[in-house]
Amino acid sequence: MDKITKVTGVALPFAYDNVDTDQIIPAEYLKITRREGLGRHLFNNWRYLENGEPNPNFILNDQRYRNACILVAGRNFGIGSSREHAVWALADYGFKAIIAASFGDIFYENAAKNGLVCVILDDKELDTVRRAALNQPLELEVDVERLLISYSGMELRFKMDQATQNRLLTGLDDIEYTLKFYSHKIHEYEAKKPAFLGPRKVDLEGLEKAFE
Amino acid sequence: MAGLSVFQKIWNDHIVANEGDRFLIYIDRHLVHEVTSPIAFRSLRERGLTVRRSDLTLATVDHNVPTTDRAKPIDDKLSAQQIEALRVNAKSNNLPLLDYQSPLQGIVHVVGPELGFVLPGVTVACGDSHTSTNGALGALGFGVGTSEIEMVLATQSLWLRKPATMLVEIRGSLRSGVTPKDVALNFIGRVGVGGCIGYAVEYGGPLVEQLSVEERMTLANLTTEAGGRTGIVSPDEKSIEFVYGKPYAPQGEEWDRAVNYWKTLKSDGDAEYDKSVDIGVSDLEPQVTWGTDPSMVCGVSERIPNPERFRDHQQRRKAEKALEYMGLKPGTRIDEINVDAVFIGSCTNARLGDLIQAARVVVGRRVSPRVKAIVVPGSQLVKRRAERLGLHRVFIEAGFEWRNSGCSLCLGMNSDRLAAGTRCVSTSNRNFENRQGFGVRTHLTSPIMAAAAALEGRFIDARELSLGNVGIGG
Incomplete structure (x- = not known):
């Protein structure tokens, strides 16, 4: 994963609270075995009409925001299904940061793993940013190092847990890192694990036969 | 400490x-x-x-x-x-x-x-x-x-x-x-x-x-x-x-x-x-979702809320959008809403106990001719155990389809998906837009409420129906 210190670009104001991952990427697009190319189907059912044409009333189809890379959402963005495809679709489309009042827990973790910056603002601050972005395409900067959003001379501080901030700033690969520095710890832990927490060895084929 | x-x-x-x-x-x-x-x-x-x-x-x-x-x-x-x-x-x-x-x-x-x-x-x-x-x-x-x-x-x-x-x-x-x-x-x-x-x-x-x-x-x-x-x-x-x-x-x-x-x-x-949160449930009645997320829910005796009652601007807009998607009008009584499909299944409500409860409502009755109703057991073992109790006969004789296990209509990834505009009562966990198929309107309920809706072709308080016995000598 690339290191991310700053995201700069046009902000797209997104109207609704409680945007679930089914809306971000509908289930029919989960049948892929590669993560690339999902951007085409981002918000598929809101973005396209039944005949496949772009829905002119949906903000992603508004030419003024065509280069947007920062999504200004509402409360509880990314709730619901754990599908990481939601993050892949947002990233593949070109979004690099999402600003919201809160995020679904699993979405938030998935985003950090993919270098998609999730910024949490309180309702009031969020509303201010959204209004500013509504009037005209707004150039916005998210500084992950200083935890600061700035636009048109305004500055807003935001909080981010240290673990997530470190992950973004260092671009560390969790698996590589864990295997390198914690393999022995995992071994030690496993050695102490009581056998009764199992699972017991089961002859699955035999078990299946018993139930045929 | x-x-x-x-x-x-x-x-x-x-x-x-x-x-x-x-x-x-x-x-x-x-x-x-x-x-x-x-x-x-x-x-x-x-x-x-x-x-x-x-x-x-x-x-x-x-x-x-x-x-x-x-x-x-x-x-x-x-x-x-x-x-x-x-x-x-x-x-x-x-x-x-x-x-x-x-x-x-x-x-x-x-x-x-x-x-x-x-x-x-x-x-x-x-x-x-x-x-x-x-x-x-x-x-x-x-x-x-x-x-x-x-x-x-x-x-x-x-x-x-x-x-x-x-x-x-x-x-x-x-x-x-x-x-x-x-x-x-x-x-x-x-x-x-x-x-x-x-x-x-x-x-x-x-x-x-x-x-x-x-x-x-x-x-x-x-x-x-x-x-x-x-x-x-x-x-x-x-x-x-x-x-x-x-x-x-x-x-x-x-x-x-x-x-x-x-x-x-x-x-x-x-x-x-x-x-810490305390919730009292003694007065609770069966619940039915009316919107496009599981928090948009009310009791079966209630009416579809008027979005204007939400003071929060965002909540109001969300409710308006949800009712438009759901094809529902504020003030409609829940039991006036007709249903087209019923799904009893999912990791939320498709274990043996759920199927027994639904079967007790269904036994000896018929699914409304305008309803397509399916039962999808939570596992093949649940299916097998249900069949030992004869539950499959109860459902099939009533007009339900008795299926093999899978997530099915809970998330609509397989061919069980429904057609646009279908109103489906579902024992699953999410009533998000397009979850059960493009344009499908999902209402979440318990298995007994879903079973009752299948029989009547509209929502009713399942408690109005007498319960039969199932599984005895089945």
Whole structure:
């Protein structure tokens, strides 16, 4: 994963609270075995009409925001299904940061793993940013190092847990890192694990036969 | 020093290491399914790694599988490819797989507990948000994305931020015909879909103690719909009895040791929580969702709310948009709403107890001619047990279709998807837009409410119908 210190670009104001991952990427697009190319189907059912044409009333189809890379959402963005495809679709489309009042827990973790910056603002601050972005395409900067959003001379501080901030700033690969520095710890832990927490060895084929 | 909650005890017992506010937590059980795993396996392979602990991993196919005839090949090419990918990945990593035609195949959160693969006190990871279901046994379940699946495959552990703790104490007793599903939907309605974000939610109080483990699963399952990171109930005699004799559960002396350990996990009386919520349920009536997320819910005797009653601007807009999608008008009585389809299934409400309850409403009656109704058991074992009780005959004679197991209409990845505009009563967990097919209008209810709606062709209070007996000499 690339290191991310700053995201700069046009902000797209997104109207609704409680945007679930089914809306971000509908289930029919989960049948892929590669993560690339999902951007085409981002918000598929809101973005396209039944005949496949772009829905002119949906903000992603508004030419003024065509280069947007920062999504200004509402409360509880990314709730619901754990599908990481939601993050892949947002990233593949070109979004690099999402600003919201809160995020679904699993979405938030998935985003950090993919270098998609999730910024949490309180309702009031969020509303201010959204209004500013509504009037005209707004150039916005998210500084992950200083935890600061700035636009048109305004500055807003935001909080981010240290673990997530470190992950973004260092671009560390969790698996590589864990295997390198914690393999022995995992071994030690496993050695102490009581056998009764199992699972017991089961002859699955035999078990299946018993139930045929 | 204050006591510890069940969550804190299990969490503490699984800390491998920590770095500031993130903890490396050992994962005792990893459940894998065909839809969220292929990319994780591919990436693992590209790293030159294999699954670290195949003995702690169990795979099944559920999300995209057809629920029709298992002898026939799978028509949907992409689904067949995903299933084949899981077969290849299971084989090359030596993982047990409950395959499409296995008599043990089923929904991942049903088969884990059913086979004793999940036990009280273990940590469980699965690439599915409803992994919280396992909390009913006193296990700690974490729903994760594909990157985390790969992390567990490679290291058998996860870096997690410690969630805050919330105790939900449920007081009072349920009126007849009111179920844990109604309790959960009502709770989500009160706190909202983001009400438990960042929390590990523990359910406690006298009512929870009285509930069966299966009923607790419905509660724990729906934690994620309130945004909770996980949901859990302290292990007790019931959860211990539930796992006894299951294939993967310990036996003999190991069993005795396990029971002794499990008995230490119950939340201490003086455990501290970051937040406590008391909910009274004695007056609760069956719940029906009217909108496009599970918090948009009301009692069966109520009317569709007027969005103007929401003071919050965002909530009002959301409600307006939801009613437009749902094709409903404010002020409409719930029992005036006609329904076109009924789905009894999903990891929320398709275990044996759920099917028995629904069958007691259905027995001796007929499904309304305008309704397409299907029952999709939570697992092939649930199906088999239901058939031993003769439940399949009850459903089939009434006009329901009796299917094979899978996630089916809960998320609409297989061919069970419904046509646009269909109004479907569903025992599943999400009424999001387009979830059951493009333009499909989903109402979440308990199994008995869904069964009653199938018979009447509209919503009715299921308590108006007398209950029959099922399973006697079946």
